[in-house]
Amino acid sequence: MHDRQSLARTFRQLLPDECVIFREEELIPYECDGLSAYRQVPLIVLIPYTTDQVEGILKYCNLHQVPVVARGSGTGLSGGALPHEQGVLLSLARLNQILEVDCDNMQARVQPGVRNLAVSEAVKVHGLYYAPDPSSQIACSIGGNVAENAGGVHCLKYGLTLHNVLQVTMITIDGEKVILGCGGYDAPGLDLLTLITGSEGMLGVVVEVLVKLLPIPERQQVVLAAFDDIETAGDAVAEIIAQGILPAGLEMMDNLSIRAAEDFVHAGYPTNAQAILLCEVDGTDDEVSEEILLVRKILLQSGATQVRTAVDEQERIKFWAGRKNAFPAVGRLSPDYYCMDGTIPRSQLGKVLKMIGEMSERYKLRCANVFHAGDGNLHPLILYDANNPGELEKAETFGGEILELCVAVGGTITGEHGVGMEKINQMCAQFPDEELQTFHDVKGVFDPHSLLNPGKAIPTLARCAEFGAMHVHAGKLRFPELERF
Amino acid sequence: MTMDRDCSEALQTTVLDAMNNTKALQLVGSGSKQFYGREAQGEILSLADHRGIISYEPTELVITARAGTPLKEIEAALLEKGQMLPFEPPHFAGRGTIGGAIAAGLSGPRRPWGGAPRDLLLGIKLLDGRGRILRFGGQVMKNVAGYDLSRLMAGALGTLGILLEVSIKVLPKPPHEHTLTFSSQEQDGWSLIHTMLRKAIPITATYSQGEQHKLRLACHEQRLKQIQGTYGMLTVDHQHGFWQALRDQELDLFQQQRPLWRLSVPPAAKLNLPGESLNEWSGGLHWLISDHPASEIRTLVEKQAGHAILFRNGDRSNEVFHPLQPRVAELQQKLKQVFDPKGIFNPGRHYSHY
Ligand SMILES: Cc1cc2nc3c(=O)[nH]c(=O)nc-3n(C[C@H](O)[C@H](O)[C@H](O)COP(=O)(O)OP(=O)(O)OC[C@H]3O[C@@H](n4cnc5c(N)ncnc54)[C@H](O)[C@@H]3O)c2cc1C
Numbered sequence: 001m002h003d004r005q006s007l008a009r010t011f012r013q014l015l016p017d018e019c020v021i022f023r024e025e026e027l028i029p030y031e032c033d034g035l036s037a038y039r040q041v042p043l044i045v046l047i048p049y050t051t052d053q054v055e056g057i058l059k060y061c062n063l064h065q066v067p068v069v070a071r072g073s074g075t076g077l078s079g080g081a082l083p084h085e086q087g088v089l090l091s092l093a094r095l096n097q098i099l100e101v102d103c104d105n106m107q108a109r110v111q112p113g114v115r116n117l118a119v120s121e122a123v124k125v126h127g128l129y130y131a132p133d134p135s136s137q138i139a140c141s142i143g144g145n146v147a148e149n150a151g152g153v154h155c156l157k158y159g160l161t162l163h164n165v166l167q168v169t170m171i172t173i174d175g176e177k178v179i180l181g182c183g184g185y186d187a188p189g190l191d192l193l194t195l196i197t198g199s200e201g202m203l204g205v206v207v208e209v210l211v212k213l214l215p216i217p218e219r220q221q222v223v224l225a226a227f228d229d230i231e232t233a234g235d236a237v238a239e240i241i242a243q244g245i246l247p248a249g250l251e252m253m254d255n256l257s258i259r260a261a262e263d264f265v266h267a268g269y270p271t272n273a274q275a276i277l278l279c280e281v282d283g284t285d286d287e288v289s290e291e292i293l294l295v296r297k298i299l300l301q302s303g304a305t306q307v308r309t310a311v312d313e314q315e316r317i318k319f320w321a322g323r324k325n326a327f328p329a330v331g332r333l334s335p336d337y338y339c340m341d342g343t344i345p346r347s348q349l350g351k352v353l354k355m356i357g358e359m360s361e362r363y364k365l366r367c368a369n370v371f372h373a374g375d376g377n378l379h380p381l382i383l384y385d386a387n388n389p390g391e392l393e394k395a396e397t398f399g400g401e402i403l404e405l406c407v408a409v410g411g412t413i414t415g416e417h418g419v420g421m422e423k424i425n426q427m428c429a430q431f432p433d434e435e436l437q438t439f440h441d442v443k444g445v446f447d448p449h450s451l452l453n454p455g456k457a458i459p460t461l462a463r464c465a466e467f468g469a470m471h472v473h474a475g476k477l478r479f480p481e482l483e484r485f
Numbered sequence: 486m487t488m489d490r491d492c493s494e495a496l497q498t499t500v501l502d503a504m505n506n507t508k509a510l511q512l513v514g515s516g517s518k519q520f521y522g523r524e525a526q527g528e529i530l531s532l533a534d535h536r537g538i539i540s541y542e543p544t545e546l547v548i549t550a551r552a553g554t555p556l557k558e559i560e561a562a563l564l565e566k567g568q569m570l571p572f573e574p575p576h577f578a579g580r581g582t583i584g585g586a587i588a589a590g591l592s593g594p595r596r597p598w599g600g601a602p603r604d605l606l607l608g609i610k611l612l613d614g615r616g617r618i619l620r621f622g623g624q625v626m627k628n629v630a631g632y633d634l635s636r637l638m639a640g641a642l643g644t645l646g647i648l649l650e651v652s653i654k655v656l657p658k659p660p661h662e663h664t665l666t667f668s669s670q671e672q673d674g675w676s677l678i679h680t681m682l683r684k685a686i687p688i689t690a691t692y693s694q695g696e697q698h699k700l701r702l703a704c705h706e707q708r709l710k711q712i713q714g715t716y717g718m719l720t721v722d723h724q725h726g727f728w729q730a731l732r733d734q735e736l737d738l739f740q741q742q743r744p745l746w747r748l749s750v751p752p753a754a755k756l757n758l759p760g761e762s763l764n765e766w767s768g769g770l771h772w773l774i775s776d777h778p779a780s781e782i783r784t785l786v787e788k789q790a791g792h793a794i795l796f797r798n799g800d801r802s803n804e805v806f807h808p809l810q811p812r813v814a815e816l817q818q819k820l821k822q823v824f825d826p827k828g829i830f831n832p833g834r835h836y837s838h839y
Contacts (some may be wrong), residue, residue, distance in 0.1 A: 010786075039569035104679065104753035149629050160627065171505055183790030184749040185596060185769045186640070188807035189836070190817045191603050198629045215685040238544040242659035244567050283685070286708065343625040345545050355598050375626035376545075399738050413628035423630070434617050438632050438823065445819040452832065458631065 002066055002086055007044050014056050017092075021045035022246070030089050033074040033081040034136075037338070037392060038421055042069070042083030047091040049173070051111070051207045054090070058205065059175030061088055066453050068173070068422045072112065072144030072200040075136040077339050077419025080200045080456060081147065087454075092143050095207060098122050105183070106213045107166060107435040112143025112206045116150075117179045128213040131158035149198030151416040153323065154280075156374030158214065160416070162197045168253065169208035170196060173447045183210065194446060195442070201420050201453045203446040217282035221292050222316045225304040226273035230254055231350035232277035236302035237373045238346060240279065245291060245297055249280040250374030254353070256333075257326050257368040257381070264329035267322025268315065270306060277304075277373065278323055322393045326370045327381065334383035342406030343377045343415035355405055356380055363398040365391075377415035378406070404429045419457045427457075428464035436461060489537025491551065491612075492651055493618065499530060500647070503598025503829045510829050512583035512643040514553060517577040519587060522642055522834045524801045532584055532647065538562055539650060540624075547607060547624050547651040556656045559583050569658040571599030575732050584648045590640025593732035594701070595688035597752075597766045599656070603639035610637065610650035614825025621680065624652045626774035637820075640833045645824040658705035662689060664722040665713070674698040677716065678767050679753070686712060690728055691754040694738070703727055738763055738774060743801030746773040746782055750791030758785075772796075783807060804837060814838060 008022035021027060022044045043066075047056050061068050067087030074081050082090045096113035101231070103126045108119060116137040119130040133152035140150065145161045146168060158164070160384045162193050167181035181193040196203055228231040233252055239248065253261065255274050262269045269276055277299070281291040292309055310316035322329075323373055333336050353369060358369040366383040384395040384468045403413040404424040413426040414436055427436070439458040443450065459467070505603050509527030515547045519525065523762030536553035543566040550559055556576050563569055574586035574594030592601045608622030611634075622628055622635035640650055669677065674693050678700065682688060684689065687708075689703035699722060702709060713719050731734055738761060739745065749755065752768040761783070774783065792807035799805075809817065812838070821828070821839040827838065 090687050102751075103683075104755075105751040106682075107751065147706040149633075151627055153807060159600070159604065162633075163600065172812070176812050178816070179810060180813070182749065184754075184792070185766060186590070186601060186749050186792075188794070189641060189794045189809045189813060190645075190820060191590070192635055192813065194515045194603050194633050194639075203632075217682050217685055241546060242544045243656075244660065246657055281509060283687075284708070287704075312763065343627045344627060345542070347542065347545065347581070349653055372627070375823055407799065410623070411625050412623055412628040412630050414630050415625070416629060417631050419631070427630060435619050435621065435631070438613075438619060440630050441823040442634065442820065 002043060002064070002090050004043050007066070010060065011057070012405055013043065014060065014248055014478050015048055015053055018370065019047050019049065019053070019214065021047065030071070030074070030083060030091070033071070033076040033079060034388070035077050035082070035396045035422055036081045040083045042089035043086055043087045044093060045474070047094050049175045051095070051177070053178065054171050054207055055175040057088065058171055061451060062174045062449070063411050065107050065449060067315070067451050069453050070143070070147070070205050072141030073115065073139045074146070075140040076148060076420065077341070077417040078184050078414070078422040080418050080420035080453070082343065084422050084454060086368055090205065090281045091276050092141065092207075093204070097330070098305045101335055103128065103398050107183070107210055109210050110142055111208060112141060112146070114142050116140050116145055122216070124248060129212050130211055131164050133291050137326065142209050142211065146197055146206050146209055147199065148418045149203045151250055151372065151375070152379065153320075153372065154371070156250055158246045163199065164212045165170070165193070165209055166212055167210035168196055168206055170204035170206050173449070173451050174370055178204070179389065181210070183310075200420060200457045202443055217287045218284045220280060220282040220316065221288050222278055222280040222310050223292060223299065224269070224319050224378065225277045225299040226244055226270045226306040226311070227303065228273070228305055230275040230353050232303040232347035234346065236277060236299055236304060238284055239298050239302045242462070243294070245281075245295060246281040247279045247295070247374060249278065250324050251278045252276070252371040252373040253323065253326060254369040256366065257330055257370050260368060261322035261331040264332060265318070265321045267318050267323050269322055271306050273305070278418060280345050291347060293471060305471070306368055321343055322415065323370070330368045330383070332432040333368075335385040335387065336383070336392070337347065337382060337401055338382040340380045340382065340399050340402050341377070341414045341417040342403050342411055343354070343375070344406050344411035346373070346376045346407050348409040348411070352378065352405060352409060356402055359401055361400055363394055365395055365398055367398075372415070375415070376411065378472060402428055421456050424459045424463070425467045427459050430468045433461050434466070436464065459478050487536065488573070489551075490534055490539070492535040496530075496532070496535065496612055496647060496649070497616055497784055500612055500614070500829070503734065504616055504656045504827050506616060508644035508825050508829060509832050512647060512831055515555065515580040518585055518589050520797050523627070523805050523837065525834055526832055527829075528660070533582065535649065535667045543568060545624070546655050546683065547652055548655055549624060549650060550583050552582060552648045553648055554583045556581040556583055556586055563655055565656065567658055568655045570653065571656045571737070572596060572601050573599060573732060574602070575734065577733055579733075581652060583653070587639050587648060587651050588643045592694070594728050594765050597769060598689050601639070603636045605654045606636050606651060607640055607654055608652040609648055611646045612649050613646040614619040614827060615830050618649065626654060644821060644839060647829060651655050658688065661702055661705050662703050663706075663709050664699055664701050664724070664727060665719040666697070666722040667716070667718045668696045669698065669721065670696060671693065675768055682767060683717065686769070687725060688766065691767045692731055692763065692765050693768070699727065736763070740774060741774050742798060743774050743776060745797040746775060747781075747794040747796040748773060748786050748790045748791060750786055754791060756785065756788035756789060796835035806836060809836070
């Protein structure tokens with residue numbers, strides 16, 4: 001057991017006073033991340049200014065076996081930054097400098113606490129931008145993006161965080177600095193950078209990131225297509241890809257999300273449509289004009305009831321505002337919502353959405369669907385009211401069932417939000433014991449005493465045994481009708 | 486044509502036997518990259534019979550194949566649907582398997598725009614050094630469940646396990662690609678290429694050797710004319726097969742029997758190279774023929790935040806890959822222990838310490 005007061009005294013010797021937060025009322029704001037259903041007040045919060053201070057903190061924690069949870073901006077949706085009751089919550093918010101913009105190499109060196117959008121804003125004068133654009137980009141940090149391998153609406157064409165990061169400087173739990181990746185296109189040895197990306201703060205603390213910048217496209221244009229039927233919209237997505245088009249963004253929303261978004265931001269969406277697709281193309285003026293014509297043709301041939309090209313930049317931004325604000329918009333429909341994040345092969349979309357609809361009726365909870373259609377990443381938003389006893393649990397069971405369905409059709413329980421605390425049980429549905437054990441072994445290589453974000457991301461085998469026993473009712477697997485992958 | 490076959494079980498038996506007897510295995514696909522890496526040791530285990538495309542869904546942009554499947558076969562299947570392997574893997578001597586391409590982690594001229602094997606690898610079935618068959622990743626584009634252990638295999642040179650199956654993201658092949666050529670001073674050539682990149686000109690490959698430069702562009706003819714109009718001095722090059730010759734190292738520079746170095750640096754790095762060289766990837770990758778001491782070459786690129794590999798020829802009993810930060814080397818060694826505790830796979834092929 002560690003004691004709050006004595007830890008505070010120790011850390012105040014290591015750090016300036018304002019970096020050490022230990023009064024109960026000041027700790028409250030840190031009790032959860034974007035997944036507010038899970039809360040835990042940390043023992044102490046540390047907000048260092050420098051990498052050296054991060055090293056010092058980790059050395060101390062390693063020596064005294066104090067758990068450490070790293071935190072960027074706390075927008076994560078899987079409880080990854082949920083504090084440990086016996087541990088330090090290490091906020092990287094003060095490491096917030098853009099250290100260098102290198103236009104010749106189209107790279108920027110930034111600290112982990114820099115907000116995602118701040119990078120693009122800072123390099124805009126050079127005609128450059130940082131491509132990954134999670135909808136939370138005004139708030140979320142680059143460090144958090146690396147830890148979650150964050151995606152965005154443009155990752156079909158421009159890739160995930162993984163594809164846009166060249167080098168990461170990380171502090172290991174024993175306070176040593178390691179540099180992974182290189183200034184060029186590849187690095188020597190095993191590709192540890194890929195392993196760190198998406199590792200949810202379990203293997204080390206990211207203190208510096210070299211990101212790749214891209215030239216801002218000359219023109220971006222978006223087409224909005226309405227459909228009477230969600231499956232038809234799904235087929236239209238496949239058809240666009242089959243025709244050799246790689247849109248910059250390809251997003252889908254179902255009727256409930258369309259209506260919510262329309263009420264919230266007046267994006268100009270057709271509220272009677274069962275589904276809309278937003279398809280963005282970018283490039284030179286001519287290329288965009290040509291591709292837009294082609295996309296419109298494909299959409300109409302694929303059964304769209306209406307196809308609208310944004311008339312100007314203002315309308316383009318409005319179309320996107322609806323999509324980017326879909327979560328808060330849906331949030332207005334209900335006191336609480338629970339955001340899921342499965343990925344499925346696109347061909348399974350119709351089937352999966354139909355089954356989600358059936359679950360929604362069975363659980364008597366509404367569910368809105370927002371979908372990164374281009375890369376098969378589905379965000380069902382389950383609406384519930386935590387004030388109604390048992391409803392949160394019901395929402396969680398419903399969510400769990402959706403994720404297991406994603407696995408059953410050949411997909412995964414999380415495309416971009418991470419496992420964190422939230423999907424730990426569903427990891428048991430996705431991975432057999434040997435794979436899980438391998439994950440634990442890899443964790444052990446970096447963090448032998450399991451001090452970094454303990455208990456998250458990878459379930460213990462014992463937990464899975466328990467979960468499995470609870471889960472396979474009367475020897476029956478869920479979704480027996482589906483072919484297993 | 487060779488039959489598609491799943492040899493997983495036989496391979497597993499061989500691996501278990503090797504593990505029990507601590508016997509080193511040298512993993513070989515088609516043998517096209519035998520020259521690469523440190524001197525190979527151990528009994529040869531051929532993976533060429535474990536072959537065949539398992540699934541290919543063009544609208545999902547993913548192909549899954551057994552490791553021994555020839556690159557040629559994969560590329561032909563993709564081409565039929567107007568798609569390609571975006572990393573443009575080299576087929577040295579016309580050979581190469583998909584497993585070997587991923588394990589070696591090498592990419593061709595399209596790399597800066599199409600990605601590397603690590604970027605495109607979505608999932609694997611792995612036979613590890615404990616004889617376990619493990620699956621990591623999957624067939625979907627986005628997947629952050631668990632650590633990304635599939636991508637870790639890209640470029641690991643088979644030291645962590647045998648890739649039984651790989652799932653790879655594929656992309657539409659640009660319908661038209663053209664080559665433009667121009668001559669100018671080395672630095673001016675780089676500047677022009679760089680200016681074009683900053684303007685998002687659809688470059689998909691670059692080559693510079695002395696004063697000769699070539700660019701590959703993915704656009705239709707009309708746009709090509711516009712670009713020529715804007716940047717002047719660019720003439721259309723009708724020479725067929727140039728990029729393939731560059732990719733497969735069939736150009737003259739590569740024919741010499743002297744040490745060939747591969748230098749990976751930030752594209753704007755200014756290198757004063759001790760020997761004959763050419764570069765691609767808009768300056769991010771240099772090929773150098775040089776008898777200079779390894780340490781000097783390594784220092785030179787390190788100063789530019791890059792790294793150097795002794796790619797062909799030279800002393801292959803010493804380290805050929807760039808030395809690692811000691812802590813990083815230790816992490817790698819421990820990861821090796823996780824997957825291959827007895828050190829049976831390709832011992833010493835990557836680094837002397839594992
Ligand atoms: C409205 C909304 C929309 C969203 N849209 C998207 C989206 O489109 N795409 C998407 O991918 N995500 C999205 N997210 C999820 C979230 O924004 C991302 O996961 C983001 O990357 C988290 O960044 P953060 O700085 O807030 O990290 P946090 O929430 O603070 O932390 C997330 C995880 O990273 C770890 N971590 C943070 N910093 C570091 C560090 N420096 N070193 C090591 N580990 C660290 C934490 O321990 C934790 O496990 C959305 C969230 C919200 C609320």
